[in-house]
Every structure is written in structure tokens, then in C-alpha cells.
Amino acid sequence: MYNFLGLIHEIFSTVLKGLSGAKVTRPSTFRSCLDGYAVKSSLKAEDGLLYPLEKGFFFLPKPPTLILHEEIEYVEFERHGAGGASMSSHYFDLLVKLKNDQEHLFRNIQRNEYHNLFNFISGKHLKIMNLGDGQGRTGGVTAVLQSTDDDSVDPHLERIKNQAGNDESDEEDEDFVAEKEDSGSPTDDSDEEGSDASLSGGEKEKSSKKEATSSKPPPVKRMRKAGADEGSEKKKPKKKKKDPNAPKRAIAPFMYFSKAERANIKSSNPELATTEIAKKLGEKWQKMTAEEKQPYVEQSQADKQRYAEESAAYRSAGAPGTGGGSE
DNA sequence: ACCATGATTGTTCTT
């Protein structure tokens, strides 16, 4: 190698610019705890690196995501696992709300990156919401925004610190980071499937190959809400108590179909992720006629009866709240 | 070792 090692990204961008003539986005003034340009995070199920750039966010996972600041309505710091109760400690989440109502939840950002991110985002004059605030004081965040002096301690950090239980080993976490953030070379050659990953300056988003039939104006996405409304007491974003004795719900026809067909799809496309297989199953299901769906519907109806019976037995015998309680 | 997540559709439940 050469002695320019410290400037690899500059060389790379220069070469790229020379070859393509395209505008090259370079790392910004943001620095993480390790003097890196990005922080580790995960979007959806993919984890990658979140680059806070001068004019946007750049997430570099399997499918790269570029979020420009001008698209952002607000950002929101959330304690990691806002929904889960047992989650805690070293991580927090960054929710980026776009003006077109899209949401990106960057999860699993190390807690010690919070300060850097907050200062950087504050410096970019992005709106910071604080819905995850445990205290009822809304609007305190904006106040913090106006006093973005680095010496001022913001309440979020304190809270997150508290929730983390101030383990002083956070400094040690750095060496735990196997891949250094700055060296997380964007040049990873694993483009075996990212053939269509063209990130031109256009507003191209959501390059889902499906739905080629017609435009889809109302993007009815089943998005989960990041619950964050708890007050000072216990919250119930999602009552996750499932009594082990409680009967399971009836299996929907589509689920029976999935059970039957999933193996088939997987054998023909062994490398598809489970979620991708689910997409394919959905597409296939939609194309099926009622006759084709009928066997699965019948199975579902049978299971519905099963559920009805077990449910009745459960209520009379072991339901919580009923005096029964015989295990 | 266990558990949560995501992605799908349909059914049930809750408000």
C-alpha cells in the first residue's frame, strides 16, 4: 500500500469523480467517538453504517439509503427498544421522519454516539422531536435546540445515561467494535445481488420491483408504530403478555398457504431471506383464485373451530382473572 | 439458549 492510507476516501472519491464526472459525496465534519465518519446502526433488519453528511444522512447497508436533510421533517431520539420492556442499555434509536410521512428508524446506535449525533443534528438545524420523553414536558427539546452549545447538557443524554445505568465500560466498548467505522469501506465488493442499486441524484426511492401493473398512489404500508407515550408509570405500547396456556389464534388461510408453499419458494430460491419469501408468498396469494385458495380456507375454518373450543375452555378454566387458576 | 425483528395476508380483538 501507499503512504496515503489515511486518505483513502479522498483518493477514492477523486478517482470516482474523474471517472464518472458525478458528484461525489464525501464524509462530513461529523465525527463519531472513534473519529469515524459514521455510526453503526441498523435499519429494518439490516445493520450498516449511518453517515451524517453535510446535507443528508447516508445509510450504507445492503440496500443503501440516502436521506437528504431537506426531506426530513424531524428526527427523534428514542431509547432503544421503546416497545420492549427488557431492552435497555448501550443503544438508542434515531427516528427520522420525512416530509412525505415516511419513517426511518435507525436502531442500535451505540449510546456513546448520542452526544456527537445530537450536536451534529442540532448544528444542522433539524427539528428534533422528543416523543419518547418520559417526562410529560413536550417542547423541552426545542429549547435545548436553541441552546445547542456544546457545553450544555441536554436532558436526553442524561436520561439515556440513566437508562444505561452508566456503565463506565463504554470506553471499552470501542475496542469491542470489530470493524472500525471509518474503515467500514463503502467499497465492499459484495454486490452480488445489488445489481439495481443505482443511487443517482434522483428521488428514486422504493425500488420495489413488484407492482408494475399500475401506479400505487396510496402506499398502504403496514407500519408499526413506535410507541412512545408512556408517562411516569408503566406503559403499554404493546401488551405483550401471552399466557402460555392461552390458545393460539386461528391460522389464517394465507398462513396455511405460506406453510405449504414456503418450502417450494425456498427451494427454487434458496438464498432469499425469509422476509423476501414472505413477499413472494403475498404476491402469489394475490394472484390465486378463490378455488385455489379454497383448501386453505377450509383448513383455516377448521382451525377456527379449534380456536373457538379452546378459547371457551380457556375462559372457563385457566383464564387470568377467573377464579379457576388450576394449573 | 432464548427472544425480538421483519415481511406477508387474513381473522380476531379492542376501542
Added chain:
DNA sequence: AAGAACAATCATGGT
């Protein structure tokens, strides 16, 4: 009435 939860699945990763 309308939306949220939940059913099977499983690779993945954190605890």
C-alpha cells in the same frame, strides 16, 4: 367501524 394485534416462518443478532 376501524385499526391494532396476532397467527407461521426463520435467518439474524443481541442478551
